[in-house]
Amino acid sequence: MGGRPAVAKALIVFFAILTAITVVGFLIPWRREVASEEGKGIDLTITYLLVVAGIFVVLGHVILARFIWRSSGGEVAAYGRPSKRAEWAWSIVPVLVMLVLSEAGVLFVSGPVWDSLYVESPEDPVLLEVAGKQFEWYVRYPGKDGKFGKADLKSVNETDNLFGLDDFDDDAQDDIIKRGQICLPVGRPVVVRLRTYDVIHSFFVPEFRVKQDLLPGYATRIKFTPTREGEFDLACAELCGLGHYTMKGKVRVVKPEEFDAWLKEQMTFGG
Ligand SMILES: [Cu+2]
Known part of the structure; x- marks a missing residue:
């Protein structure tokens, strides 16, 4: 870690701690034991979102730490300015992936739950x-x-x-x-x-x-x-x-x- 500025090291440590706290926080049981049929579907939706978003939080921070590490070591000159294409790719691809996994996934997982809560008319309720x-x-x-x-x-x-x-x-x-x-x-x-x-x-x-x-x-x-x-x-x-x-x-x-x-x-x- 020799020639790297203290702020780069501090940032990497900060992101590592932040990620660890987030992951541990969500692993601790925080919901009361479910007591309804529809509640199971709600829980599934929440879990789905947490896992999908969670993977990206961890992945995103690992990538961020890697960039900080690379660009703070005096090697940045070797890489030069990133290409326009790389900039576009790093901007658009994560958005598209999140759109499909998160938005479409939630609609897919929670659609039936919504119907059950608001649309269905059960017999003999x-x-x-x-x-x-x-x-x-x-x-x-x-x-x-x-x-x-x-x-x-x-x-x-x-x-x-x-x-x-x-x-x-x-x-x-x-x-x-x-x-x-x-x-x-x-x-x-x-x-x-x-x-x-x-x-x-x-x-x-x-x-x-x-x-x-x-x-x-x-x-x-x-x-x-x-x-x-x-x-x-x-x-x-x-x-x-x-x-x-x-x-x-x-x-x-x-x-x-x-x-x-x-x-x-x-x-x-x-x-
Ligand atoms: Cu009130």
């Missing part, structure tokens, strides 16, 4: 409506008839009518309303309709790999299929005000029989 309100989650099941009763924001009442249900609507009578509590059967697809009463919130259950915004004036929808029993955190993933951090709920995934029993125990809107 568990229907659920979740409304966000600073800083709480309101949950509604359609009850035995499988139909959500009529609701009107003007009738929303904090004490006994969180969804503003219509007293005279037959479909509303068997609706089940919960505060921050969701119970779901394992293995059955769940379709959630999401609404907000005020600002943008985001329905986030890390284990399901589900993170869907709730938009004012608009009902969004997300589908997922829980694959294992357990109790999971529901969080708001969109900074929605001072109490954002307190906007939490629980999702309990249980055996189908337990879910049916739970549904029967719940109070309905009609009482």
